[in-house]
Amino acid sequence: MSEASLARMPPPSRDLSRKAAIVGVGETDFGADYKASRARAPGYEPPTTESLAITAFERALADAGLKREDIDGISVSFLYGGPSAEDTAKLVGIKPRHTMQTPGILAGPLPIVCTAIAEGKCDTVAMIYGVASRTSGRVFGGLAFTGGPGPTSYYYHHPWGWSSQAAHWALIWRRYQAIYGATEADLGSVAVQLRKNAMANPNAVMQTPLTIEAYLASRYIVRPLHLFDMCLVNDGAVCLIVRKADKARDMPHTPVLVAGWGEGRIKNDKFHYMVREQLRPQMQEAARQTYEMSGLAKSDVQHFECYDASSMHLINQVEGFDFAPRGGGLERFKSGEMAVGGAMPVNVAGGMLSGAYMHGWNHVAEITRQLRHEAGPRQIADIEVSMFSLAETDEVHPIIFQRGA
Amino acid sequence: MAQRRPDRVRGPGHDEFWAWCDKGELRLQRCASCGRIPWPIVQKCEYCGGSELVWEPMSGRAKIVSGCTFEYDYYKGMLPIPYETILVELEEGALFISNPVDLTWRDIEIDMPVKLTFLDCEDSAGAFKLPVFEKA
Numbered sequence: 001m002s003e004a005s006l007a008r009m010p011p012p013s014r015d016l017s018r019k020a021a022i023v024g025v026g027e028t029d030f031g032a033d034y035k036a037s038r039a040r041a042p043g044y045e046p047p048t049t050e051s052l053a054i055t056a057f058e059r060a061l062a063d064a065g066l067k068r069e070d071i072d073g074i075s076v077s078f079l080y081g082g083p084s085a086e087d088t089a090k091l092v093g094i095k096p097r098h099t100m101q102t103p104g105i106l107a108g109p110l111p112i113v114c115t116a117i118a119e120g121k122c123d124t125v126a127m128i129y130g131v132a133s134r135t136s137g138r139v140f141g142g143l144a145f146t147g148g149p150g151p152t153s154y155y156y157h158h159p160w161g162w163s164s165q166a167a168h169w170a171l172i173w174r175r176y177q178a179i180y181g182a183t184e185a186d187l188g189s190v191a192v193q194l195r196k197n198a199m200a201n202p203n204a205v206m207q208t209p210l211t212i213e214a215y216l217a218s219r220y221i222v223r224p225l226h227l228f229d230m231c232l233v234n235d236g237a238v239c240l241i242v243r244k245a246d247k248a249r250d251m252p253h254t255p256v257l258v259a260g261w262g263e264g265r266i267k268n269d270k271f272h273y274m275v276r277e278q279l280r281p282q283m284q285e286a287a288r289q290t291y292e293m294s295g296l297a298k299s300d301v302q303h304f305e306c307y308d309a310s311s312m313h314l315i316n317q318v319e320g321f322d323f324a325p326r327g328g329g330l331e332r333f334k335s336g337e338m339a340v341g342g343a344m345p346v347n348v349a350g351g352m353l354s355g356a357y358m359h360g361w362n363h364v365a366e367i368t369r370q371l372r373h374e375a376g377p378r379q380i381a382d383i384e385v386s387m388f389s390l391a392e393t394d395e396v397h398p399i400i401f402q403r404g405a
Numbered sequence: 406m407a408q409r410r411p412d413r414v415r416g417p418g419h420d421e422f423w424a425w426c427d428k429g430e431l432r433l434q435r436c437a438s439c440g441r442i443p444w445p446i447v448q449k450c451e452y453c454g455g456s457e458l459v460w461e462p463m464s465g466r467a468k469i470v471s472g473c474t475f476e477y478d479y480y481k482g483m484l485p486i487p488y489e490t491i492l493v494e495l496e497e498g499a500l501f502i503s504n505p506v507d508l509t510w511r512d513i514e515i516d517m518p519v520k521l522t523f524l525d526c527e528d529s530a531g532a533f534k535l536p537v538f539e540k541a
Contacts, residue, residue, distance in 0.1 A: 141477070157490075157502040159413050220487075269452075
């Protein structure tokens with residue numbers, strides 16, 4: 001399962017800061033592919049991880065203005081299985097000198113790739129992620145979860161009928177409601193805002209408006225969480241071309257530097273840290289490491305992209321990274337402060353709730369567009385620094401990015 | 406009649422836990438080194454790494470930390486939806502996922518005191534007693 005693939009990232013170090021930059025980004029057609037998979041027209045051929053990966057790679061390569069022979073490294077992150085790094089290199093027609101099999105979910109792969117570049121193993125890496133989650137009928141709870149390398153909480157409580165990521169966020173939300181007096185309509189403001197954000201992103205899956213009334217009328221998945229509190233399930237791939245920073249100049253687009261990262265992890269007492277603390281201590285520690293590595297401060301951050309497996313989990317991160325006071329995240333959403341034009345825009349391309357379930361890769365693709373100042377109608381003005389956070393049910397991995405020269 | 410439930414995790418430690426339940430006792434592992442009570446079952450203490458773990462009876466007194474209601478049929482018909490789950494804090498400090506007895510989400514309040522009882526259940530390994538909680 002997902003967390004099994006969250007291998008440890010190289011420890012943050014000032015020596016690794018800004019050694020590499022994103023110079024190319026390619027995404028598959030999330031919205032069009034989702035529509036086609038729902039319509040299942042006669043003759044419909046569902047995409048494969050391989051076909052998606054090729055599309056994303058070719059788009060990223062073209063975006064970077066590079067040729068296949070310029071790529072001397074590859075990392076593959078096929079979360080639910082796919083070809084090896086070597087076979088993927090053959091598939092996309094490159095001959096890298098360094099190959100990496102990296103975790104499926106971002107953030108882990110980026111620090112691994114940046115470190116490989118800093119160590120001189122390669123200069124220009126094609127990072128390829130892809131999933132056919134929808135086509136493969138993936139289910140995110142119940143007996144699909146069994147013992148193994150994943151978190152114990154994913155399978156241990158089956159006799160009580162308790163499993164699924166949704167149930168983790170539901171326990172947090174139920175308690176949050178009681179502590180802060182928040183209502184379902186308050187939480188609905190997150191889904192509504194992210195839908196608006198998605199509608200400003202032509203590649204997002206969801207393109208029809210969502211109202212609070214429609215949110216409240218939607219079915220529950222695990223009460224008190226509604227359908228629209230849960231992220232999408234769709235097929236897709238993302239490719240990032242990451243290059244040694246001193247070779248990332250004079251490219252078609254402004255490079256986006258990987259300035260810092262960090263890690264926070266629940267070591268014990270998971271339900272306490274998750275349900276009563278909303279992973280705040282882990283987020284605070286991971287943020288501290290990230291700022292220290294990058295030499296940047298929270299006051300430098302102008303944009304936050306976070307792993308919105310659920311609207312509630314987005315609020316955990318907004319508050320855990322101090323972009324809103326504890327118990328104050330929903331008010332910030334309702335007041336528009338977390339929309340483009342507000343004090344701290346969050347998940348401005350629609351995130352995973354309404355954009356695409358690309359396991360953090362879509363968030364970093366959006367950060368790349370924002371820091372290039374190429375995000376079109378949803379561009380955040382004069383942006384220089386963006387923060388990304390991957391948080392799962394027991395670990396947190398932020399990365400901070402800076403617009404290069 | 407015993408309720409059908411999804412399978413328990415079995416193996417060293419887990420089997421002892423369920424054997425105590427069958428005797429009508431909720432016993433968890435208290436670490437002899439640090440005194441904490443890890444849950445779910447561990448082979449070494451998750452707080453301090455200690456390997457001496459003593460099966461200690463819990464009082465059965467607890468309070469509700471949170472709860473959620475399953476409306477989506479994750480278990481494909483095995484459990485009739487909707488059904489309630491709760492996270493309780495045992496008097497001894499451990500946080501425990503369970504089911505409430507005769508309480509719906511409308512009745513459940515954060516910090517509500519509850520007390521232990523057992524439900525006759527069965528899974529593919531046979532009959533067992535499931536620790537659940539009712540209003541204290």
